[in-house]
Amino acid sequence: MLYAIGVLVIISLIFWSHPFASTRAAVSPDLQHTESSDHSNTITNTTLGVQKIFAISLPSRLDKRDNIVLGSSLSDFHVEFIDAITPDDINPKTYPFNWNYDHRPVEYAARRSHLNALQKTVHERLGSAIIMEDDADWDVSLKTQLQSFAIAVRALQPTDPPSHTHPNSHSKSPYGNDWDILWLGHCGIECNPSEPSFLTPNDPTIPPPHHFLPYRRDEPPQHRPNTSRLTCTITDGVCSLLYAVSLRGAQRILSALSANPSHLAADIDTGAQFDVSLGRLCGSGYIKCFAPYPALTGGYRPAEAKGKGSDINGEEGEVGRPFGGDVEGPFSHGVLFSTLMNMERLLRGEATVKATWEDVDVVEMGLGDVEVLEGSIESPVMKI
Ligand SMILES: *[C@@H]1O[C@H](CO)[C@@H](O)[C@H](O)[C@H]1NC(C)=O
Numbered sequence: 116m117l118y119a120i121g122v123l124v125i126i127s128l129i130f131w132s133h134p135f136a137s138t139r140a141a142v143s144p145d146l147q148h149t150e151s152s153d154h155s156n157t158i159t160n161t162t163l164g165v166q167k168i169f170a171i172s173l174p175s176r177l178d179k180r181d182n183i184v185l186g187s188s189l190s191d192f193h194v195e196f197i198d199a200i201t202p203d204d205i206n207p208k209t210y211p212f213n214w215n216y217d218h219r220p221v222e223y224a225a226r227r228s229h230l231n232a233l234q235k236t237v238h239e240r241l242g243s244a245i246i247m248e249d250d251a252d253w254d255v256s257l258k259t260q261l262q263s264f265a266i267a268v269r270a271l272q273p274t275d276p277p278s279h280t281h282p283n284s285h286s287k288s289p290y291g292n293d294w295d296i297l298w299l300g301h302c303g304i305e306c307n308p309s310e311p312s313f314l315t316p317n318d319p320t321i322p323p324p325h326h327f328l329p330y331r332r333d334e335p336p337q338h339r340p341n342t343s344r345l346t347c348t349i350t351d352g353v354c355s356l357l358y359a360v361s362l363r364g365a366q367r368i369l370s371a372l373s374a375n376p377s378h379l380a381a382d383i384d385t386g387a388q389f390d391v392s393l394g395r396l397c398g399s400g401y402i403k404c405f406a407p408y409p410a411l412t413g414g415y416r417p418a419e420a421k422g423k424g425s426d427i428n429g430e431e432g433e434v435g436r437p438f439g440g441d442v443e444g445p446f447s448h449g450v451l452f453s454t455l456m457n458m459e460r461l462l463r464g465e466a467t468v469k470a471t472w473e474d475v476d477v478v479e480m481g482l483g484d485v486e487v488l489e490g491s492i493e494s495p496v497m498k499i
């Protein structure tokens with residue numbers, strides 16, 4: 116009932132319908148500076164500071180693969196595809212015993228596709244990976260944004276986890292060493308009010324609130340000026356459009372959602388769609404999850420006939436016949452200076468990019484104008 120919107124997990128595969136006072140403890144600028152320069156060249160590498168980037172995509176949707184390949188080439192990172200599976204591919208015996216059969220097979224297929232990406236992360240012993248769905252979109256300054264995010268999220272992990280608890284399951288990550296999920300592209304989170312958060316002021320890549328994705332959760336209780344980005348420990352999240360997972364996180368999620376759900380299933384309902392289950396795992400404390408607010412990444416829909424819809428909810432279509440409805444778009448959701456919306460400008464070598472919307476303070480920005488940003492730790496808004 117709480118999660119009545121059963122289609123949330125697939126929201127990114129479909130057409131997105133539309134779009135307390137805290138005390139400040141300044142982080143020493145010197146310290147931050149040294150730390151960020153230590154890590155900046157790994158975050159700007161071709162795997163964005165993790166070991167691999169996976170995009171989940173149906174092998175037949177070659178058009179969506181074009182978007183991801185072209186967009187990542189413009190932003191200089193490398194993506195590997197994970198074949199999304201369809202209900203036809205599902206062996207009924209793969210369902211965990213506690214799967215909630217009220218959800219549709221297509222929702223299980225979407226969850227299983229994410230689990231396959233996590234399985235690969237564990238299989239290849241990747242220290243960390245980014246997993247995205249195939250209609251993700253990101254800001255042209257993603258690499259700079261990620262460096263700022265890393266400063267924030269590292270500040271929230273002051274100590275490493277005890278190494279004996281997870282031998283070989285975490286490596287030195289530029290995003291810190293005590294995280295399971297960095298939920299970068301979401302459509303709603305709950306920030307833990309009993310934990311410190313981090314505020315990064317004057318971020319020119321934040322859309323104004325009226326252009327936020329439709330968020331399925333309330334705004335965090337932490338104070339946030341419109342131009343500041345908040346980073347916090349989360350107790351829930353929705354939409355698995357793009358996230359980073361550590362090896363430890365991938366192991367834990369694979370255990371909870373497939374290999375051995377019995378223990379956790381007694382306490383939390385993990386028989387739901389992937390994003391809903393993931394949010395519950397974050398809330399249970401079994402995995403440690405962080406997120407920026409608003410989300411760092413968003414979604415893209417190219418110009419297409421309205422009737423086409425999504426891989427999951429759209430018409431099937433017939434080869435050689437157009438889909439019904441007027442052509443609409445392209446649209447970007449949640450990203451102010453969208454890579455995919457600006458692809459022609461970028462390919463023409465223009466020096467500026469256009470904002471996704473006209474009614475924003477800055478409608479055109481120079482490439483490279485965004486800088487790595489420092490910020491400050493904020494005290495919990497609620498005392499335990
Ligand atoms: C990018 O940096 C990360 C973190 O240091 C590292 O694990 C990864 O292997 C690097 N990627 C490449 C392609 O060198």
Ligand SMILES: *[C@@H]1O[C@H](CO)[C@@H](O)[C@H](O)[C@H]1NC(C)=O
Nearest residue numbers: 322323324325326340341342
């Ligand atoms: C923040 O954004 C909201 C919604 O767009 C707007 O109503 C409000 O005036 C903004 N606040 C400031 C200080 O600009």
